[in-house]
Amino acid sequence: MNNKTENIQIKYREHYLKKINGFEVDYNKILNKYLDKIRKIIFDHSNNSGNLNKSSKNTVVKSIKLLNNWLRIETEDIISNYILQTIKIALLGQIKALKWYAEHIGITNSDINKLKNKYNKEKITNIREEIWNKKWSDGLNIDTRLDKLNKTNVKEINNIINKNLNSNNTIIVLFNNIVYRTSNPEGLSYKNQMLRIARTETNSAYRLTQKLIGEDADNVIGIKWNLSTSHPNYSYYEVCERYAKEDHAGLEPGVYKPKDLPEVPHPECLCYLTFLFKN
Numbered sequence: 001m002n003n004k005t006e007n008i009q010i011k012y013r014e015h016y017l018k019k020i021n022g023f024e025v026d027y028n029k030i031l032n033k034y035l036d037k038i039r040k041i042i043f044d045h046s047n048n049s050g051n052l053n054k055s056s057k058n059t060v061v062k063s064i065k066l067l068n069n070w071l072r073i074e075t076e077d078i079i080s081n082y083i084l085q086t087i088k089i090a091l092l093g094q095i096k097a098l099k100w101y102a103e104h105i106g107i108t109n110s111d112i113n114k115l116k117n118k119y120n121k122e123k124i125t126n127i128r129e130e131i132w133n134k135k136w137s138d139g140l141n142i143d144t145r146l147d148k149l150n151k152t153n154v155k156e157i158n159n160i161i162n163k164n165l166n167s168n169n170t171i172i173v174l175f176n177n178i179v180y181r182t183s184n185p186e187g188l189s190y191k192n193q194m195l196r197i198a199r200t201e202t203n204s205a206y207r208l209t210q211k212l213i214g215e216d217a218d219n220v221i222g223i224k225w226n227l228s229t230s231h232p233n234y235s236y237y238e239v240c241e242r243y244a245k246e247d248h249a250g251l252e253p254g255v256y257k258p259k260d261l262p263e264v265p266h267p268e269c270l271c272y273l274t275f276l277f278k279n
């Protein structure tokens, strides 16, 4: 019985994973636009020999700051959009699982109508808001994290402009490096940090949706914490292993009462959740 509902839940989670894999492609479009605009600003303020005019430096710094505000807004939009879509996929997957359960156990399922009424547009927006405002253990939520990254980005860019480099080609290579660098003595690139935020926050949204539905559905008695198949082997008893293996509610190992389900314990956690039903 649980196997089938579990498969439905796993399938919908795969839909979500596929969706979030598309984030990189979408975000690259924004970043390429951003870099094109930077290139244009640099060339507009360069002399014939391809060097940035010293007298334009302040104007360039100001223009790039404005451009970064644009990037900040675009980034917020796209992450917010992916969170909304994630919640919708999670909602659909849980309803499908509940439906299958009801049909096969031969009960009229009060859960389905209840959930369909409750999880309307407004409720979905509320879940998104909850994710948006959620603070992680470093004290940051999405907004403050994006602000911080934006600030670092502006600072790095100003450093490059202030170096008085003698060719705008060099400047552009350095800008590209901030955004896209793959080897990283200086830490993750701007883009990779955004991918990390998008993956972590959508994952968090998916699980929050499952938790809320688990709490609302009369036929769900528990939520099982499952380790992802790519869970690494740690030399110590890692937090997710504890969640997945220990008995938390006297039901089954790894199963929590929906209201007691812990939050995602670390960024990029790929553990997944399945429902434990009555009977």
Ligand SMILES: [Zn+2]
Pocket: 240, 269, 270, 271
């Ligand atoms: Zn995990």
